[in-house]
């Protein structure tokens with residue numbers, strides 16, 4: 001048994017504790033039972049990052065000559081991209097244990113959401129200074145950008161209220177994984 005994994009056993013409430021079907025039990029070798037369970041994990045799992053999310057290994061294959069008493073399959077946080085190895089372990093009714101390991105890859109492949117405050121098509125009276133209404137964003141992995149709006153959303157372009165015409169302002173928001181979303185605001189300076 002992996003001592004580092006022991007505390008996580010307390011939070012398990014998954015399919016792991018399903019009873020073992022009678023076909024898996026051979027009672028003739030159960031006194032005493034010295035054979036640990038057999039358990040198979042997926043070698044690698046890939047999850048899309050969700051900033052508040054958790055996952056378990058999912059469907060496991062396990063058996064024992066006498067009967068499984070416990071499978072640990074605690075949920076793990078998938079709120080940040082990265083790679084980690086997690087163990088699942090099984091215990092039989094005679095306290096023999098065995099474990100298997102899965103490499104978890106958490107990825108962020110989804111671009112953020114970017115929403116403009118105010119209209120995307122503004123009309124500005126001639127000679128009136130342009131007031132930037134701003135924008136906000138959020139990302140399924142990184143969470144909400146609002147508190148750090150100024151540092152995360154880049155705006156390029158400018159408006160000259162002394163020169164009638166239509167100007168494009170481009171907003172760009174990148175999540176920490178580098179996925180990018182852009183939006184454009186059109187500002188028309190009216191003729192005097």
Ligand SMILES: [Ca+2]
Pocket residue numbers: 033034035036037064065066067092093096
């Ligand atoms: Ca056994």
Ligand SMILES: [Ca+2]
Pocket residue numbers: 108109110111112139140141142175177179
């Ligand atoms: Ca993302």
